Amino acid sequence: MPTLIHELLLSPAFELMARIILTSFFWVAGVFGIVKFNLMVQTIKGYGLPAPKLIVMLMVTTELAGSALLITNAADLGWLGAGALGVFTLLSIPLGHAFWKLEPPKKMEEFQIALEHVGIIGGLMCAAALTV
Template sequence: MPTLIHDLLLSPVFELLARIVLTSFFWVAGIFGLLKFEVMVQAIKVHRLPAPEWIVVLMVVTELFGSALLITNFANLGWLGAGALGVFTLLSIPLGHAFWKLEAPRKMEEFQIALEHVGIIGGLMCAAALTV
């Protein structure tokens, strides 16, 4: 491996940037949930889940605090933030992207989103491992 790349990969700035990029979807979604709370509640109601307001509150808290913990590794709890975001992402597959219940072509679109979620979970697993 070239020295320049080696040094970049070990740089604290690179590590911080990687954590910010990895969590970008979550903190952007959390901010959106704060600013457009009722829109998010309506989106949850479409799935006929109970207590949609509380679900949105839990989503926003998980997205923002999980991201903050992973980005900052506050009190060496970055692993917890990564884990919370990973579980959140895993739960969103059957709750929001249940491709097995759909017909083509929507089935394939939701399946691809589910696979993207699995990839993000893998990235979060790597991030959790790197915070200990």
């Protein structure tokens, strides 16, 4: 590996940027959940889940707190933030992207989203391993 790339990969600025980019979906979604709380509640109601306001509050908290922990690694708890976001993402597949229940072409669209979620979970697993 070229020295320049090696030094870049080991730099604190690169690591911070990687954590911010990896969590960008979550903190943007968390802020959206605050700004558009009622819309999010209606979306959760549409899935037939109980206590939609509580679920949205828990979603926003998980997205923002998990992102903050992973970005800052506060109290060496970056692994916990990555884990919380990973579990959150995994749970969103059967709850929001149940492709196996759908007909084409929607089935393929939701399958692709589920695969993207699996990829994000892999990235969060790597991030968790790098915080210890």
